[in-house]
Amino acid sequence: DVKVTQSSRYLVKRTGEKVFLECVQDMDHENMFWYRQDPGLGLRLIYFSYDVKMKEKGDIPEGYSVSREKKERFSLILESASTNQTSMYLCASSRTTGANVLTFGAGSRLTVL
Amino acid sequence: GIQVEQSPPDLILQEGANSTLRCNFSDSVNNLQWFHQNPWGQLINLFYIPSGTKQNGRLSATTVATERYSLLYISSSQTTDSGVYFCAVESGYNFNKFYFGSGTKLNVKP
Numbered sequence: 001d002v003k004v005t006q007s008s009r010y011l012v013k014r015t016g017e018k019v020f021l022e023c024v025q026d027m028d029h030e031n032m033f034w035y036r037q038d039p040g041l042g043l044r045l046i047y048f049s050y051d052v053k054m055k056e057k058g059d060i061p062e063g064y065s066v067s068r069e070k071k072e073r074f075s076l077i078l079e080s081a082s083t084n085q086t087s088m089y090l091c092a093s094s095r096t097t098g099a100n101v102l103t104f105g106a107g108s109r110l111t112v113l
Numbered sequence: 114g115i116q117v118e119q120s121p122p123d124l125i126l127q128e129g130a131n132s133t134l135r136c137n138f139s140d141s142v143n144n145l146q147w148f149h150q151n152p153w154g155q156l157i158n159l160f161y162i163p164s165g166t167k168q169n170g171r172l173s174a175t176t177v178a179t180e181r182y183s184l185l186y187i188s189s190s191q192t193t194d195s196g197v198y199f200c201a202v203e204s205g206y207n208f209n210k211f212y213f214g215s216g217t218k219l220n221v222k223p
Contacts, residue, residue, distance in 0.1 A: 031209055042117075042199065043213040050209060058210075059114070088154060100144050100203060102211065104156040 003027070004105035006091050012111045019078040021108050023091030029103075030096040032074035034058075034066065037088040037107075046089075049074055050096065081112045115140045119200055119214035126190050126221045134185040134217045136200030144203035145176050147185050150216070151196045159185070159198075190221045 007022035025032065031050050035043040035058075045058030047066040055066050063085060067075045074093075078085055091105040116139040126132055136145070147159040160167050160174040162183065167174055171190075176183040187194055197216040204210050 033209075033211075035213075040215060042215040043201075045211065048209055056209075090154075090156065092156075094209075099161050100209070101158055101161045102146060102148075102201065103158065104148075107154040107156075109154070 004091055004093050004103055006089075006105035006108045008108050009106065010109050010111075012113065013081050014113055015082060017081050017112075019081050019110065019112075021076040021078075021089055021091075021110070023074045023076070023093075023105055024072050025074075025093040025103075026072065027093070027103075028071065029093035030071075031094045031100075032068065033092040033094075033102070034064075034074065034076045035090045035092065036060070037090055043090065046076065081110075083112050086110060086112045114210070115142065115202055115204055115212045117200060117202055117212050117214040119198075119217050121217060122215065124217055124219045126219065128190060128192060128221055128223050130190050130221075131186070131188045132190060132219070134187070134198055134200075134219075136183040136185070136202075136214055138181050138183075138200075138202045138212075140181075141205035142178065142181075142202040143205045143208060144211075145178075145183050146201045146211075147174055147183070148199040148201065149194075149196050150199065156199070187219075190219075192221045192223055195219055195221045 033048040034046040049068040092102045
């Protein structure tokens with residue numbers, strides 16, 4: 001089974017802090033994604049990456065950056081956390097060839113005080 | 114982007130009842146998936162179904178791509194079916210860009 005592991009299940013940070021959310025997948029998937037989920041808004045794409053060192057902005061990239069130095073790892077960075085970034089963050093991965101099925105991690109619930 | 118609308122937004126069922134969840138989308142899609150999010154937040158893929166019909170136990174799904182909708186059927190519902198069901202579509206023009214609906218929140222009562 002594909003496994004997508006997110007490093008932190010719950011985080012509490014203060015406004016202005018730098019925050020790193022890490023995601024690792026173990027099935028050699030080319031594509032990796034970061035979504036945020038807010039009540040009533042479904043999942044919204046922040047960034048995705050289709051290869052090492054490649055990234056593309058999603059629908060809500062403002063206030064976020066990403067890093068993909070290795071194929072299996074995709075990091076989401078909040079340079080200066082703000083209270084409106086309090087949310088559930090979900091990482092996913094998928095193949096490029098064949099059925100492009102998204103597999104999600106368990107999520108990281110971030111609270112910014 | 115593609116608009117994805119799911120209905121109903123909320124659904125309460127008695128255990129053993131059947132239900133149908135609907136997903137409408139506004140444009141051509143390359144890919145459609147149904148997910149179940151459990152109460153702990155984990156999203157599990159139920160079906161990859163860009164077209165046609167699939168069945169998996171008590172669940173089945175049908176996508177009619179030409180009419181831009183998909184249906185998820187849950188039969189003989191159980192309390193463990195509770196959670197939020199999401200439909201996600203991948204643009205037919207912009208691969209790897211998935212658009213999610215707002216979900217259907219299902220509560221199955223014993």
